[in-house]
Amino acid sequence: MKRILTLTTTLAGVALATSAAQAQELNIVSWGGSYTTSQIEAYQKPFTEMTGIKINSIDADNPVTPLKAQVEAKNVTIDLADVELSDAVRMCDEGLLEEIDPAMLPAAPDGTPATEDFIPGALTDCAVASIVWSTVYAYDDSKFTGEKPTTIADFFDLEKFPGKRGLKKGAKATMEMALMADGVDAGEVYEVLGTPEGVDRALAKLDTIKDSVVWWEAGAQPPQLLADGEVAMTTAYNGRIFNAAASEGKPFVIVWDGQIMDFDLWVIPKGAPHLEDAKKFLAFSTDTQRLADQAKWISYGPARKSSAPLVGLYQDGKTEMGPQMPTNPDNMSNALLNDFEFWADRDTELSERFNAWLAS
Structure with a gap:
């Protein structure tokens, strides 16, 4: 799906027309749904208003797929893409991305350099993080009249909490959650998953619910599976569940136990047609105010420390957003930070093993 925003508003009293050397548009690929909506409202509309540059907002189930295909074919039309951390690191190592000098990023309002203002891990050689998000699981509260699920182990307990389960059709996050549900401490998950026995253990745990799983691939699917009553619980991206509850009034509840935290980051493909304007947008969209x-x-959660105090209410004007963030202390008692180096090194191997298990 492709949505084109044609915003050409000029700031009153200020001549900010683009020069002939500037691009008249940028092609930006992201994940769609409520996430892309947040980027359009917080980044794209203000950027277009300031510069006159139109943004072509393009949705993809995973922006890595078209980006990699275009760079390898040497036919690049994408200017920026929003990707996960392990993918950003791997594509940078493969020479598919432009390197990004952190000196181009704006300082915090108090003058703190960007290199000190972004939270640890948010800046890499070829990527700049905008958000911290989580894979969680959620349930429809109206479907549970008695005891409610509260732990990651409950997701795998079909006897105590019967019903179908929604799971992402992929190794990443799915295997970590299986190990945590099987009793592995969050701090030891990657050590265990890095062994043949650990892989076997994760798949064995997944075996216990395999016949009850409805597999999903795109972020918009889990809230729809819950809304349609196709599953009793599903893993999901926390923002998708929150928006379904806050915007649509769905009785969905997030279980934070066993959440897997990750970054999403902007990257610029090698051969981007409008490189300089892509850098301008990247810097603009990752300043303190825009992330807040x-x-x-x-x-x-914003990837800058200075943004956190500026986070206020949801668009409904009444919901405090601080408690809804993955990084809220109350949500982090059993949280796992995705090990991007582990997945950059092991993604192919574990995905092949997972897919073989899935087909068996």
Whole structure:
């Protein structure tokens, strides 16, 4: 799906027309749904208003797929893409991305350099993080009249909590959650998963619910599976569940126990047709105010420290967004930070093993 925003508003009293050397548009690929909406509202509309540059917002189930295909074919039309951390690191190592000098990023309002203002891990050689998000699981509260699920182990307990389960059709996050549900401490998950026995253990745990799983691939699917009553619980991206509850009034509840935290980051493909304007947008969209503004539209935590105090209410004007963030202390008692180096090194191997298990 492709949505084109044609915003050409000029700031009153200020001549900010683009020069002939500037691009008249940028092609930006992201994940769609409420997440892309948050980027359009917080980043794209203000950027277009300031510069006159039109943004073509393009949705993909995973922006890595078209980006990699275009760079390898040497036919690049994408200017920026929003990707996960392990993918950003791997594509940078493969020479598919432009390197990004952190000196181009704006300082915090108090003058703190960007290199000190972004939270640890948010800046890499070829990527700049905008948000911290989580894979969680959620349930429809109206379907549970008695005891409610509260732990990651409950997701795998079909006897105590019967019903279908929604799971992402992929190894990443799915295997970590299986190990935590099987009693592995969050701090030891990657050590265990890095062994053949650990892989076997994760798949064995998944075996216990395999016949009850409805597999999903796109982020919009889990809230729809819950809304349609196709599953009793599902893993999901926390922002998707929050928006379904806050915007649509769905009785969905997030279980934070066993959440897997990750970054999403902007990357610029090698051969981007409008490189300089892509860099301008990247810097603009990751300043302190813009990252705080995004939290008005979705419950993903800003990647800058200076943005956190500026996070206020949801767009409904009444919901405090701080408690909805993955990084809220109350939500982090059993949280796992995705090990991007582990997945950059092991993604192919574990995905092949997972897919073989899935087909068996």
